Amino acid sequence: MKITKLTLYRVPPRWMFLKIETDEGITGWGEPVIEGRARTVEAAVQELSEYLVGQDPLRINDLWQVMYRGGFYRGGAILMSAIAGIDQALWDIKGKALGVPVYQLLGGLVRDRMKMYSWVGGDRPADVIAGIHTLREIGIHTFKMNGTEELGIVDSAKAVDAAVARVAQIRDTFGYDIEFGLDFHGRVSAPMAKVLLRELEPYRPLFVEEPVLAEQAEYYPRLAAGTAIPLAAGERMYSRFEFKHVFQAGGIAIVQPDLSHAGGITECVKIAAMAEAYDVALAPHCPLGPVALAACLQVDFVSHNAVLQEQSMGIHYNRGAELLDYVINKEDFQIVDGYFAPLPKPGLGVIVDEERVIAASQGVTDWRNPLWRHPDGSVAEW
Numbered sequence: 146m147k148i149t150k151l152t153l154y155r156v157p158p159r160w161m162f163l164k165i166e167t168d169e170g171i172t173g174w175g176e177p178v179i180e181g182r183a184r185t186v187e188a189a190v191q192e193l194s195e196y197l198v199g200q201d202p203l204r205i206n207d208l209w210q211v212m213y214r215g216g217f218y219r220g221g222a223i224l225m226s227a228i229a230g231i232d233q234a235l236w237d238i239k240g241k242a243l244g245v246p247v248y249q250l251l252g253g254l255v256r257d258r259m260k261m262y263s264w265v266g267g268d269r270p271a272d273v274i275a276g277i278h279t280l281r282e283i284g285i286h287t288f289k290m291n292g293t294e295e296l297g298i299v300d301s302a303k304a305v306d307a308a309v310a311r312v313a314q315i316r317d318t319f320g321y322d323i324e325f326g327l328d329f330h331g332r333v334s335a336p337m338a339k340v341l342l343r344e345l346e347p348y349r350p351l352f353v354e355e356p357v358l359a360e361q362a363e364y365y366p367r368l369a370a371g372t373a374i375p376l377a378a379g380e381r382m383y384s385r386f387e388f389k390h391v392f393q394a395g396g397i398a399i400v401q402p403d404l405s406h407a408g409g410i411t412e413c414v415k416i417a418a419m420a421e422a423y424d425v426a427l428a429p430h431c432p433l434g435p436v437a438l439a440a441c442l443q444v445d446f447v448s449h450n451a452v453l454q455e456q457s458m459g460i461h462y463n464r465g466a467e468l469l470d471y472v473i474n475k476e477d478f479q480i481v482d483g484y485f486a487p488l489p490k491p492g493l494g495v496i497v498d499e500e501r502v503i504a505a506s507q508g509v510t511d512w513r514n515p516l517w518r519h520p521d522g523s524v525a526e527w
């Protein structure tokens with residue numbers, strides 16, 4: 146079999162789908178994207194295609210190494226997202242060629258269903274109570290929300306109290322009948338993370354995500370030493386070679402590699418195995434589309450330490466399209482009592498509505514995250 150063509154579709158809300166065609170008529174889909182930098186990743190995929198056209202798509206490991214090592218420079222959000230989407234599509238092709246879901250190619254199921262969670266509240270986490278009520282009605286009991294609005298490197302007790310009050314209100318309303326993670330989203334500096342974690346401790350959130358920016362990873366063990374709240378990170382780390390430092394230093398209880406940013410299935414199953422060796426849980430990051438989610442689920446169902454799966458249905462970023470809008474086999478993505486079942490179809494398990502994708506890609510606008518500024522005019526972490 147030979148790869149014949151790569152086609153990219155930027156689509157609402159902020160996703161990009163990759164279609165890889167072969168000379169035997171089998172097509173694979175991937176989702177190479179960095180939110181807000183789709184065109185940059187598009188260019189990276191186009192450059193990488195020079196290594197791919199004419200090659201055997203079933204030699205995923207060799208193609209991955211060629212893409213990762215062949216260009217001398219490596220790693221980082223753009224290149225690893227481009228490789229990720231290509232890798233997803235290659236696994237999709239391989240599963241379809243052999244007539245089995247990807248998880249069968251990775252040793253088969255380690256569980257019968259995979260727990261998921263939903264976002265509530267938006268960039269400025271308001272209305273979380275109403276959002277939780279709504280989602281509980283459809284059997285979802287695990288949530289994530291932004292832990293705070295923008296915060297100064299050193300900020301006021303009042304700003305801390307506002308973040309804590311929202312969490313206190315959730316516990317007052319729902320007690321421990323629900324669980325939730327708090328995403329600090331990189332908005333919190335190390336000094337303020339220490340304060341916030343102390344004040345949030347009594348409310349026992351399931352985890353605190355990105356307690357500080359990934360470039361401040363040396364603070365993870367220091368922060369972990371001061372709190373019993375499990376710390377989570379990983380969406381802005383892009384390969385085993387970044388995660389290994391986190392495993393060695395300790396402090397992170399849950400790693401959250403993004404299947405569309407951290408090199409794809411080939412890389413993320415290795416990250417998952419490394420995490421297991423350090424007794425670290427896996428909770429793949431996935432605020433993206435259905436192909437990315439399908440890739441996550443393929444890794445979840447073969448990873449003993451997978452504990453939670455993020456998905457973007459109803460997320461505040463999805464303006465103009467929803468997760469299942471581009472999926473033919475919507476029924477396979479049904480959530481039952483807060484869990485996904487293994488995707489039964491061959492390959493990644495998602496049948497992409499190509500007509501819908503092509504139509505949606507016409508005249509698509511480029512998504513950008515908001516640029517936040519502090520009251521003094523300096524740039525704030527979004």
Ligand SMILES: O=C(O)C(=O)C[C@@H](O)[C@H](O)CO
Nearest residue numbers: 180328330380430431432514
């Ligand atoms: O889902 C999460 O955990 C996030 O932090 C969302 C963030 O990754 C945005 O997708 C960036 O545009």
Ligand SMILES: [Mg+2]
Nearest residue numbers: 328330354380
């Ligand atoms: Mg996050």
